[in-house]
Amino acid sequence: MMKRIFHRVIAAGCIFGAAFLSASVVRAEARHDGVLEKVVFLGRHGVRSPTKPIDDLRGMTGFHWPEWPVKPGEMTPHGERALSAMVTAVRGRYVEQGLLSAGACGDVAQGVVVWADAADRRTQRTGEIWADRIAPSCGVVAHWANDAQNSIFNDRSVSSLSSAEHMAVLHDFITVSSRPMPAGVIEGVAYLQGWVAPGGCTLGHKSGACFRVPVMLDWKGGKPRLKGGVATAGTLAEDLLLMQAEGFPAEDFGLNGQDVERGLQRVVSVHEYESSLLRRTAAYARARNGRMADAIRAFLSDHVVPDIPNVTPQTRIVVLAGHDTNQDAMMALFGVSWTFSDQPDSTAPDTVMAFERWRRSNGRKEMVIRVYHQSVDQLRNAQEPDVNHGITVLRRPL
Structure with a gap:
């Protein structure tokens, strides 16, 4: 176990x-x-x-x-x-x-x-x-x-951690992810779900991206990475911000006349939260x-x-x-x-x-x-x- x-x-x-x-x-x-x-x-x-x-x-x-x-x-x-x-x-x-x-x-x-x-x-x-x-x-x-x-x-060395380092990465992730998710992030997750993957949390829906799925710390090739939930959502939020920075027209964002910049302000908090779960933790960073x-x-x-x-x-x-x-x-x-x-x-x-x-x-x-x-x-x-x-x-x- x-x-x-x-x-x-x-x-x-x-x-x-x-x-x-x-x-x-x-x-x-x-x-x-x-x-x-x-x-x-x-x-x-x-x-x-x-x-x-x-x-x-x-x-x-x-x-x-x-x-x-x-x-x-x-x-x-x-x-x-x-x-x-x-x-x-x-x-x-x-x-x-x-x-x-x-x-x-x-x-x-x-x-x-x-x-x-x-x-x-x-x-x-x-x-x-x-x-x-x-x-x-x-x-x-x-x-x-x-x-x-x-x-x-x-x-x-991140793929060949000692047992102590491995457990330190694990400890930091559990510590951060077990804290209550900030209200702004919860709102951002919900807004992003409706924006790019509506119905993603409905069984049998064509979209399999449900951002409410618990985030996981997965070890692939000996390296820790985040999977699911806010990890997926954070990446997609960044993709939307990159679209805005690149200069894509408002219609490409699919917000039906809603303010794109305001929408981005709401969802990029999810990307920031995603970063805090692993990349900004001391053991993994070290x-x-x-x-x-x-x-x-x-x-x-x-x-x-x-x-x-x-x-x-x-x-x-x-x-x-x-x-x-x-x-x-x-x-x-x-x-x-x-x-x-x-x-x-x-x-x-x-x-x-x-x-x-x-x-x-x-x-x-x-x-x-x-x-x-x-x-x-x-x-x-x-x-x-x-x-x-x-x-x-x-x-x-x-």
């Missing part, structure tokens, strides 16, 4: 001109009394299509999901434009902070390392856009591992992305960074081009969280976490974590956000 529980648990429930960068070209940020010395950017890829084929989504829900201009899971041309706008805006802020300059390139290519997740073309392309826009025409090149399973973005957190801390502390090639003592900026799942893990491992008033998804496409190292006037080193994002409208219109209003979520001595 314990073996069965061990393997399956049911529970309720981020274009300027040329750039120059070096250690000496940093200046004080007067407001914060210090000098910005280094930064790691962890950016999510741009707008992508649903990872499941459209025919599969239609068959699962009965909803007429529209066709996308790219294959499943690929970043769209619009997504690339929106991401370029985000990186341009981020670059502008760090020109203002003195870590980058709008002058000649100099040795900037030695000062910036861009490392992308090799597992998907959308993250590789995200790395290329960062390399092109963070220091235009300065020779920065994006790199990724030859092996698609790169330990920084998705550690193999197993899957502990190496990423260690690499960020090592770089900011001037230690060797073995898991990211080409990082040298001259490196001042590291860009990690990854996924929302990586940002979820960093939330858990650094103990931070955030929300946006103009974007219901806290890890929406192009969202950037910036891990900064500041040296204060008293010599003390401090890590500051900031988050930059685009609103739904800015994503939809491929516009630059005002990153000067980025959210500061952590200040901590190094």
